[in-house]
Amino acid sequence: MGLKNFSKDAVVGVVGVGSFGTVIANMLAEKNQVLVYARKEEVVQEINQFHRAQNREFNPSIRATHDPEKLCNSCHTIFFMVPSSGFQEVARRFSPFLQPYHLVIHGTKGLCLDLPEGKDLDSLKSINRRRILTMSEVLQKETVAVRVGCLAGPNISKELGLSQPAATVIASKFNEVILEGQRLLRSEKFQVYGNSDIIGVELSGVLKNIIAIAAGALAGLGLGENAKGLLISRGMVEMVHLSKALGGSVKSIFGLAGVGDLVTTCNSVNSRNFTVGYRLAKGEKLSEILADMEEVAEGINTIKIIKGFLESADLRAPITENLYRVLFEELEIEEALQFLMKYPFNVDVDFV
């Protein structure tokens, strides 16, 4: 089936066909015409001819293109589903073709940096908030898109691919973005909540990845549910303080995209972040894990960025700081755990 019989409003765009982009494209295709963008021509051909690519199945009605102009001209609403590492580049590629009328919703749970020429993350000790960009900030910086939103929540793609029930949050300052996201995605199996605190919802999805790595490490050490309860609750407190310092509302951390996703990711062997922590605790080196992971674990880069932010903001975040030392300074996980057990967290709830 071609796209030409469909009006621009009826075709929904999805940029990126990794595990999450594919699952969202398939969910959208249940009631919408969908055009996906993949950067490799052979992937586009496989999707169009065989409705599968890179071991992922696509709804036969989905069409693919590697032409950003075609996607932008065909679609009114576009979902950006690429990892943070490629997000700025993709936003720049789409920038000449995005117009203020487009609705853009991203599903990326990572951060980017806006760095001076010649600087990279590893060369910086301290990172100011104005250098840290959430993906909605990248879209606003790199393109003329105005009506921007994000999609975040407990959404392990493997479970969504099996049509298991789930829910998500669409966050935007623009109500029409939330309403359109709900209209396009809502189904009997998938509930879509709205939230106007886009920065808080983006940060919820980003920060929970750090705690998920720690949860995987606890599981890898063979520790029990008491330790996990401790980690999740202290992790939530750390998320609250970090989100507040980065400009999010505390309320969003308690919602589906915050605590909801935190609990899911800290308990799922299908989470890549959880898996990184688990494998580290089993004695593998980070470089070995990264060498054979095909999919992105955003939490690793996020820990580096947040560590730099902590330096600039004079803040403490003991779980993040200790994980940084485990990942990048060869601190043994057992030692990090001992440090956390001795850390003087005197007050249970100190933020309300």
Ligand SMILES: NC(=O)C1=CN([C@@H]2O[C@H](COP(=O)(O)OP(=O)(O)OC[C@H]3O[C@@H](n4cnc5c(N)ncnc54)[C@H](O)[C@@H]3O)[C@@H](O)[C@H]2O)C=CC1
């Ligand atoms: N997989 C999951 O369960 C969920 C993932 N997410 C978030 O979605 C984002 C994407 O994750 P996944 O789809 O799982 O990652 P993935 O690693 O499975 O796929 C990423 C896709 O982006 C494409 N890509 C990367 N750089 C690109 C570039 N420069 N230009 C064009 N395409 C590029 C890759 O080719 C690949 O198709 C991440 O930020 C992740 O945190 C959010 C919720 C659930």
Ligand SMILES: O=C(CO)COP(=O)(O)O
């Ligand atoms: O964010 C996710 C589920 O909500 C996916 O987590 P991972 O990126 O750790 O797989």
